[in-house]
Ligand SMILES: Nc1ncnc2c1ncn2[C@@H]1O[C@H](COP(=O)(O)OP(=O)(O)O)[C@@H](O)[C@H]1O
């Protein structure tokens with residue numbers, strides 16, 4: 001195990017309920033500094049919820065979420081504001097501000113958190129846009145961008161403040177193969193170039209396995225497997241195998257619970 | 273039977289809880305320490321979107337309603353030989369009732385629904401969550417300027433409505449039906465009282481502006497972030513705001529003119 005690694009985010013005993021339903025039950029997750037950690041799992045297991053818990057947008061029912069020793073759920077408004085300067089988050093939908101140009105979107109975090117003169121803001125924005133290959137698109141509005149471009153702009157915005165932790169919520173979903181390849185490379189390159197810690201939520205197994213240093217697989221309110229991509233490939237538990245090999249049926253069922261198929265069909269005949 | 277009572281009670285409690293949430297929401301948006309310099313451009317932009325862009329519908333509606341009032345007033349009053357009082361009738365109905373009420377209803381349909389849909393869409397596309405992650409309070413950045421814009425614009429729109437309406441009444445009464453111009457305006461001036469009529473009309477407009485905008489921004493912020501949820505929230509804005517305006521209008525009228 002890699003327990004001796006330098007841990008930047010340490011989640012201990014995390015429990016979180018939505019109404020009656022436990023999304024997380026006593027979950028432990030350690031995110032090593034400067035590496036790419038992937039959180040994988042079927043839809044609806046709470047991957048987005050986990051990112052929002054780390055960002056302090058949701059409060060856990062119990063447990064600790066330590067970012068460099070600071071317990072995020074206990075922070076007050078101002079402290080939370082300050083710690084969020086150190087986090088960038090790329091939302092599933094890109095979440096660009098639709099009433100601002102590409103340039104203003106990327107400049108926004110800089111304007112909120114710093115008092116830099118306009119020329120400096122401009123240089124920083126152009127640098128970030130250059131890093132995602134969209135310096136030429138600075139004057140476009142979000143509605144004029146393709147899905148892949150929008151996600152790259154959102155990435156530029158997320159790295160505007162040079163965060164220590166960058167969280168990606170399903171960055172590859174809904175992307176064509178070329179855009180996907182571009183994003184995968186970009187995430188890897190940015191991680192190597194700036195040395196920040198990346199957390200990627202995804203269920204694109206091949207792409208994620210290719211760049212992650214460490215993977216957690218979530219299901220049923222807990223971690224069902226963790227380790228390096230190689231370790232997980234070698235994993236024998238049927239639940240993990242089903243997920244990694246993308247088998248439709250297995251311990252995680254394909255069918256939503258239902259009455260017996262035969263008798264259900266017969267029911268229609270009898271009633272008709 | 274017991275179940276029915278229990279269900280009614282639960283529905284009632286839910287309503288009260290929702291109202292409480294809406295009130296807390298409003299407090300948090302408004303009490304949030306204002307940052308006037310940042311706020312001003314945002315506010316001006318919203319005043320443009322919410323107010324200026326509603327002007328056309330308000331002017332056209334005001335003109336038609338004033339004209340209809342002139343026409344109806346004339347056909348009723350001419351039977352008593354008192355068609356000079358048309359001016360008075362048009363002005364009083366507009367200033368006391370129709371300007372604030374119809375403006376608020378139109379405003380709910382034109383600007384209120386747009387506010388709800390816009391905020392709901394920002395929620396669905398995670399723009400609100402992004403703001404939070406960047407460290408900006410969406411209540412302050414998104415909700416507060418929209419609320420203030422609506423609150424400020426409705427009374428002004430209502431005044432415009434009344435002015436245009438009076439002009440429409442004069443157009444029909446004086447220009448078309450040939451009421452003597454001097455007595456039309458003189459009657460109006462003599463009968464409309466600043467405090468009793470104009471000020472009370474303004475109070476109504478201010479109250480409606482508060483309520484309609486509050487409902488619109490809250491429904492957007494509280495909407496279920498799906499296309500269906502947003503469409504439902506938009507409908508609710510128009511329905512709740514219209515009912516609230518009509519209900520409050522009766523209450524306010526009873527308070528203002530009840531003892532006459
Ligand atoms: N705002 C919410 N209110 C209630 N339930 C929610 C809300 N957001 C998500 N959920 C529920 O929490 C569960 C986890 O959601 P999410 O974290 O979005 O899953 P994932 O990102 O893994 O697909 C889902 O079952 C979802 O229905």
Ligand SMILES: [Mg+2]
Nearest residue numbers: 047048049092
């Ligand atoms: Mg998700």
